[in-house]
Amino acid sequence: MELYFLGTGAGMPARHRNVTSIVLNLLPERGTIWLFDCGEGTQHQILRSPVKLSKSEKMFITHLHGDHLFGLPGLLSSRSYQGGDTPFVIYGPKGLKAFVDTSLGLSQVHLDYELVVHEIEEDGVVFEDANFRVEAASLEHRIECFGYRIIEKDLPGKLQLDKLRELGVTAGPLYGRLKQGHTVLLEDGRELKGDQFVGPSIKGRIVTILGDTKPCSNSSLLAADADVLVHEATFGAERADLADAYDHSTTEQAALTAKEAGVKTLIMTHISSRYQGEGAEQLVQEARAHHADSWLAEDFWSYTVPRK
Known part of the structure; x- marks a missing residue:
């Protein structure tokens, strides 16, 4: 299980950060990858990465702002050309199906696979099988926005x-x-x-990926005891006023959420383009003052989720 960041910027593409898209690499666990958000240019980022679009199985959209969504029509079309012929399921807020149907219909895109769009109507479990469960809960942003909690179920112990x-x-x-x-x-x-003759079960891992949000109770609920929390940190601590005005979070707020929820590792993303070089390093230090195991994601950076 590995997180791979295709885009880590906020608002609009920048030279050093594209807009939001994250891959959860589950190739060892189920032979597929899951994607979270699909900002403009995501398929171009994939071409510069080791990610195989043909292996994609699911897409989870946090909200319908363009920097999280505008890359979706092109990616869906490219999936056919890159050998993706298995069913593909997209989860997200109400209105997602209309966006997909309209963009693909007007451009007369032909897909060589079954596409299913599942609009989330209430907080709770959105997917579950024998190995994984995905829970969604609403966050506090300017439009309807969700965070996702991915739970790997415990594995049987080793035969002695x-x-x-x-x-x-x-x-x-x-x-x-x-x-x-x-x-x-x-x-x-x-x-x-x-x-x-069977040893103790192997504890499953928990990964929480939040959409854009100001601090709220559901962020902590989704992140409770997670191995990894991916949290937006659009602004540094000095711009808490802007974060509040635009329903975003600062580095300190992300770190405090991680600390209060008992998260092992915090990864901050959705970074304003104003933070580069020493400014980006300052963001890390602000977070680590409250949660020691904190990191700042960059495009094409990966993190392997360890077992407990």
Whole structure:
């Protein structure tokens, strides 16, 4: 599980930061990638990255401001040309389907895959299968905006091979049944219970990705005990007045949310173009004064989410 940042800027593209788009690389876990937001130029950023659009499975849109959305029609079209023929699902606020249908319809785009648009009507679970659950909750921004909590479900513990070998049980179909917790009967009459040969379950990871927001209670709820929190930090601490006026957050506010929620690692993104060089380093120091494990994302930067 890896986060890869295609765009980390705020408002409009800049030379050193494109607008928002994040990839959650789940190739080892499910053979696919998920995308979060799709600002203008996202498909161009993908061309400069190791990301394979044909491996994309889902897109989660936080809100319908252009710097999070305007790259979507081009990306959907390019996915067909780049070998994407599996179903693709987009999640986001009300109005997303009208935007997609209108832009693709007027430009007469033909897709070689099934496209599903799921508009979020209320806070709660928006996706769940045997391995992952994704929860969405509304944030405080100028328009309807969501944050997402991605929960990897716990994995079964490792089969304790040494114990089985000591009992003379060799590799074979019995190993699989024991790992699943079943009770098996050996040819010599011995009975082995699976739960006695499987180690403790492996704790799943939690990644929280928020859209644009000022500090609010749902940010903390979504981020509770997360391994990684991706939080906007459009402004430095000295511009708290601007952050409040435009429903954004400062570095300090992002760090305090991470601290209060018990987050392990904070990654700040959606950075105003006014912060470059020493100014960007100052943002990191402001956050680390409240939450030590804080980082400032840059375009084409990645972070591997460790297991606890």
